[in-house]
Amino acid sequence: MNKTRCRAGRRARKKRRKKHEDFSIVTLSHEAQFVLLRRWLNERGFTSQSLIPVNFHDTGRGLMATQTIKAKNSVISLPEECLLTTSTVLKSYMADYIKRWHPPISPLLALCCFLISERHHGEASEWNPYIDILPKTYTCPLYFPDNVIELLPRSLQKKATQQKEQFQELFSSSQTFFHSLQPLFNQPTEELFSQDALRWAWCSVNTRTVYMEHDQSKYLSREKDVYALAPYLDLLxxxxxVQVEAGFNKETRCYEIRSVNGCKKFQQAFINYGPHDNHRLLLEYGFVAPCNPHSVVYVDLETLKVGLDEKDKQLKEKLLYLKDNDFLRNLTFGMDGPSWRLMTALRLLSLKPQQYTRWKSVLLGAAVSQDREDWCIESALKLCNNLTEDNVKALERLAQLKEGANQSGLEQLCVVESLRREEQNILGHTRGLLQNLLRQ
Ligand SMILES: C[S@@+](CC[C@H](N)C(=O)[O-])C[C@H]1O[C@@H](n2cnc3c(N)ncnc32)[C@H](O)[C@@H]1O
Incomplete structure (x- = not known):
């Protein structure tokens, strides 16, 4: 045998092995759940093998391209028969109960009830191969206990608490409808449609549905009906x-996703859920994207007050003026420093009593004197340092909690930890920029 070729072959094999190790991926297609899901999809006209399920070391379960997807080409095209929408629910055994109910339930609740019921039916359910691959639990704040909610940045804490309250309200107000479904089940509906079950279904719908408009059904409430659960496609x-074009094609009767930039063979095929910052990703989807270009650190009112001059007799009035002009919301630090809104709010807060007449022009973007501008940069630096300290404390507490946590607790803490680390990164950049400005 030719020795050079043999060595070259060994080198190539080693390189190939190394490449595979670097990816640290675990394919899942051979697992029983996925074999059954593929069979189920096949029966409904989805036969493509160009994406396979894989456990990626960084993002968890997702889909890998088995062949290069060229720019503008299809990533996936899922036939209508595979989609689970309110039309599915309104054609099911649950339809009569929904149609009879007044006031009509929302499209979201209809989907949640159907998911809970189908999960309860287990192998007897037509949707079982799909329901079986749905996560058993989620890392969305709806699942967080209070001591984990408290470790979120303040502005996100507020939103997470509101979301929990809205969910609680949905659960309470749905009790009589759940009870009306009793004839469909042997088990009491109180046990079946528990708070845990609704939370699981709600998160399944919220984290996995694709946007698809439907004709509004007269049997459902006026809330927009834009959800479609799309088995397999929802593994993306x-x-x-990444940029994609997605939507239901009325001619092919398929939900189609096209890649704008393409995807290389053996790489994870991604889609884009929207231009969301990390707060939104955590709130709605239970994860954080590292180096997310849309991410910012929010300065809430409590933090803003830290950077202010308490001796300023006009402080209350200034804050009220900012509030009335919608300038106390969306004040942020990004990778490129403080936002225009934050600096504008600070400029107004920097004004001296005799500069009262300039309030309006400053909010419209007028410049202030160099000494006021320096005051603003120093205040921004104070805010940045305060937020950094808050992050350090939260990270220390997270490390303590992680020690005694169980698996699902650990996953929640890790998500919050990655959010806090991403924020530290942004604040570090901002601090550098502000310090440079002060040195000039
Ligand atoms: C539509 S599903 C995608 C498939 C999902 N990973 C699975 O295993 O079923 C959306 C969920 O996937 C996870 N996810 C999506 N993109 C992610 C990313 N870039 N990094 C980590 N998790 C991600 C989040 O848990 C999110 O709620």
């Missing part, structure tokens, strides 16, 4: 830097 993870 999000990447903020």
């Amino acid at each position: 993870n999000h990447c903020p830097n």
Whole structure:
């Protein structure tokens, strides 16, 4: 045997092995759940093998391209028969109960009830191969206990608490409808449609549905009906830097996703859930995207007050003026420093009593004197340092909690930890920029 060729072959094999190890991926297609899902999809006209399920070391379960997807080409095309929408629910055994109910339930609740019921039916359910691959639990704040909610940045804490309250309200107000479904089940509906079950179904719908408009059904409430659960397609993870075109094609009767930039063979095929910052990704989807270009650190009112001059007799009035002009919301730090809104709010807060007449022009973008501008940069630096300290404390507490946590607790803590680390990164950049400005 030719020795050079043999060595070259060994080198190539080693390189190939190394490449595989670097990816640290675990394919899942051979697992019983996925074999059954593929069979189920095949029966409904989806036969493509160009994406396979894989466990990726960084994003968890997702889909890998088995062949290069060229720019503008199809990533996936899922036939209508595979989609689970409110039309599916309104054609099911649950339809009569929904149609009879007044006031009509929302499209979201209809989908949740159907998912809970189908999960309860287990192998007897037509949708079992799909329901079987759905996560058993989620890392969305709806699942977080209070001590984990408290470790979120303040502005996100507020949104997460509101979301929990809205969910609680949905659960309470749905009790009588759940009870009306009793004839369909042997088990009491109180046990079946528990708070845990609704939370699982709600998160399944919220984290996995694709946007698809439907004709409004007269049997459902007026809330927009834009959800479609899309088995297999919903294994695609999000990447903020990827662009796709997605939608239901009325001619092919398929839900189609096209890649704008393409995807290389053996790489994870990503889609884009929208231009969301990390707060939104965590709130709605239970994860954080590293180096997310849309991410910012929010300055809430409590933090803003830290950077202000308490001796300023006009402080209350200034804050009220900012509030009335919608300038106390969306004040942020990004990778490129403080936002225009934050600096504008600070400029107004920097004004001296005799500069009262300039309030309006400053909010419209007028410049202030160099000494006021320096005051603003120093205040921004104070805010940045305060937020950094808050992050350090949260990260220390997270490390303590992680020690005694169980698996699902650990997953929640890790998501919050990655959010806090991403924020530290942004604040570090901002601090550098502000310090440079002060040195000039
Ligand atoms: C539509 S599903 C995608 C498939 C999902 N990973 C699975 O195993 O079923 C959306 C969920 O995937 C996860 N996810 C999506 N993109 C991610 C990413 N870039 N990094 C980590 N998790 C991600 C989040 O848990 C999100 O709620």
